[in-house]
Amino acid sequence: MTTSLLVLIVLALGVGGYIVGRARALRGVGGDQRKLHSLPSYYGTNVAMKAIVPALLVMLVWLLAQPLVVESSVRGDLQEESVRQDRSVSLMMSDVRRLANGLDVAVESGMMTRERAANMRTEFTDVRERLGEAGVALGSAVTSPVLRAAQKYRALSETGDLLRTGIVLALAVAGLGWGIRNSTPEYRARNVVETGVRILLILASCIAILTTVGIVLSLVFNTIEFFRIYPASDFFFSTTWSPSFGGGSELGILPLLWGTLYISLIALIVAVPVGLFTAIYLSEYASKRVRSVAKPAIEILAGIPTIVYGLFALLTIGPLLLSVFGDSTVGWMDAGTAVMTAGIAMGIMLIPFVSSLSDDIINAVPQAMRDGSYGLGATQSETIKQVILPAALPGIVGAVLLAASRAIGETMIVVLGAGAAARLSLNPFEAMTTVTAKIVSQLTGDSDFGSPEALVAFALGMTLFVVTLGLNVLALYIVRKYREQYE
Template structure:
């Protein structure tokens, strides 16, 4: 039974449990809810949660654990002489999964029976041709070891699915029976339901923390492996970025960090003034009709995919800048040799960041108490003086947060940089030259069949860890600024 149908059955059982639990509680009170400890709905919620929480919890854990267990078991069946390293073994396992899924599809479409799929042999049947007839494309002929492993994979998966269905449904039925039998007029259903909901809220909050910890640990472990293979002094202080998977790489981060900083600085120089001025206009000067039209229109920019911005940089902004600053351009000087440059990516990225700054700043400015504006105007200040000396200082902590969000977004941007700034890693002050960033090189180092035993692949994790530390430092600095200025208004 598939996980979908298990979920449907559990949800249906929970719905039935709600109705029956509520009815049992009312029956125990003689039909008068005033004799119940809790409201009738809480008794229904108690039965539903007793069905849902343990059953769905087991289902989720099983869905995570079963593929891992089966994968490890099947790997032991692959002869060691058929592969040379972990990368080759992973490629074989991908073929095993593809063949196993193909056999399942062939059984589903009637091309094979379940018994035939479990007993078919490469010596008597062309597996590639047989699976190709049902739409499963294989790159090469199926080896005997791969087919045997795929058949074991299918068998283990089918057994695991059967056990999963039995255990999850049994646990749901047990929870239903236990909660239903406990239901009576004196049962403290509200207390139990609220404790369960509180536990669920704590668990949901913990997921974000644990996810962050997991991301950091994965970066740390791989970064440590990288620095075992490559000296940290050359990584942090090297002036050349020239990776070569054949050996002899120069992996200095300074050119990448400079490109990231330079492009982000230009983007913020575009986004912060425009976004902040737009926010001030929308919150302080615009009429309700104009605001209702302009604010959603401005926020549409935030919903445009970054690849579209990258194409805009490549096809529109870059050629426009070349037409002005190129050799044959309007200024008649050779400042810009091609459309991919720091200025191209910075301008387009700044346009992308405008809604981040304007929308957040607008909400923050609107949150400033109207009494502060009225007090300033009552003392004789003009509207512009009130905005400059009262509203903006009061909203400064939130505005700093908005700018920080925009900066983090700029540092982590990839597609605009790839299409608009080029791929050259260099140290230069010329904004009309092509450069690249840390995120763009992380993508390039992990593209293709990367060997994670080499420093050229592991350097991506060191780059990511460095970027994480820089962003964390920006957050700490912004938090310090927020607390420093907030004290004036508390």
């Protein structure tokens, strides 16, 4: 049974339980809900929660744990083969998963039976050719250990899916029966439901916190592993970025960090003045009619995917800059991909971010401060310069720092607009690259996570995480420290 079908069945049991529980509670008092401890809807909700929540929580935990258990069991069978082939277990596991998925596709399409897929041997069947007939492309020939591991992977996954289905349905039915049994007039359904909702809110908060902790730990552990096999001094202080999966790599972060900060600086130079002036106009000068049209129109930019901005940089901004700065008289620019190209596109992307936050911050300045300034004889422009902007400055600075952290983490605009050259240069018309772009390139395709060339992506990610976290903390500190004096 598929996961989506199982979820629908559990939800259907919950809906049915709501109807039955509510009706049973009302039937117990002859339809007079005044004799119930709680409203009828609470009795129905109590049954639905007991049928749905435990079952879905168990299913969620099972979905997270099953792949780890299955892969751990299969990895043990590949240790000897990985040594013999001089390949990492991680790369062999990717072959196993691909082959297992291919066998599933072949079975579902009717090209082979389940028994055939479970008992196939490389000595008698060309597995790659057979799966190719089913439309599954495998990159290399299938060895006997990999096939056996894939068959074990499928068998364990099918067993786990079957157990999951049985346990989840049993929990849903048991919860349904328990809730219906409790649907009596004296049962404190409202207390139980409110306690259950409180627990769910706490769990949601814990999931958010634990997700952050998990991201940080995954970066930390892999970064530590990287620094065990590659010197930290070379990573942080080398000015050369030259990865080579054949060995002899130079993995200095300075060119990437410089490109990241340089492109982000140009983006802020574009976004901050335009966004701030837009916010001042919309909050202080524009009529309600103009504001109702202009503000949503500007915020449409925030909904455009970054890949579209990347294409805009590649096809429009780059050629335009090249036509101006790349002619024979100036000759500053050799190609359309450059720091300036990506910076301008990224700045356009950040305009609604800066303008929207700044607009909200300026509008939060008390009207009494404006009225007091006008009462002392100040003009509107003087009031904006000497009263409103100083009052809103901490929030505006926080908005700019948040926009900077957003720019530092951008990927697609950089990949398409800035080029791929890792260099230290002050020329904004040269191609450069950033930390995020190199993280993508280092982890593209099958990666051997035992090599520094793949693990360096985690060190790059950890460095970027620390930089953006510092900017966010600084922004929050500025906003919270200076906000109180204007309230």
